[in-house]
Structure formats: structure tokens, C-alpha cells
Amino acid sequence: MRIDCPFCGERDYSEFAYLGDADCPRPAPGAEDALQRFIDAVYLRENPAGAHRELWYHEFGCRSWVRVTRDTRTHEILEVRLAGEDAGP
Numbered sequence: 557m558r559i560d561c562p563f564c565g566e567r568d569y570s571e572f573a574y575l576g577d578a579d580c581p582r583p584a585p586g587a588e589d590a591l592q593r594f595i596d597a598v599y600l601r602e603n604p605a606g607a608h609r610e611l612w613y614h615e616f617g618c619r620s621w622v623r624v625t626r627d628t629r630t631h632e633i634l635e636v637r638l639a640g641e642d643a644g645p
């Protein structure tokens with residue numbers, strides 16, 4: 557699988573670290589139910605068949621966080637953006 561980093565260009569996925577679902581809300585650490593919400597976020601994830609937005613870190617490159625939209629059935633990369641960019645149309 558190849559990921560087209562906005563800064564470095566197309567690179568092998570082994571240069572990146574996978575964080576997981578880009579749309580998974582992380583609980584505020586000080587929230588009253590933070591522990592249960594954190595457990596839910598870590599262990600009760602969706603496992604979609606099709607397009608999935610994920611966070612990847614270009615660990616052996618520019619060290620940028622990128623948001624990758626990947627088809628989980630084919631591993632086709634549909635879109636790559638910097639993690640801080642608006643999802644846009």
C-alpha cells in the first residue's frame with residue numbers, strides 16, 4: 557500500500573504509523589465518565605467495509621499527521637490530507 561504524503565509524495569505505508577479511526581471522538585481526560593468513554597473508543601470500534609477515514613503519522617518522513625481515506629476492502633487510498641485541514645467537499 558502506498559500513501560501520497562502531501563509533503564513527501566508517494567511513500568510505502570511502512571514509513572507511517574497507524575493511529576486509527578480519524579472520526580472517533582476522544583473523551584476529555586477530566587470528564588466524569590472518561591474511563592468508560594476511553595474504553596469504548598479503544599475497544600468498541602466500528603469495522604466498516606468500504607471507505608474509512610484514518611489517522612496516519614509519517615514517522616520515517618516529514619513527521620506529519622495525515623488523514624487518509626482508505627477502502628478497507630481493497631486498501632485503495634481515496635484521499636490524503638493533512639490532519640489539521642478541513643475535510644471539505
Ligand SMILES: [Zn+2]
Pocket residue numbers: 561562563564565614617618619620
Ligand atoms: Zn511526509
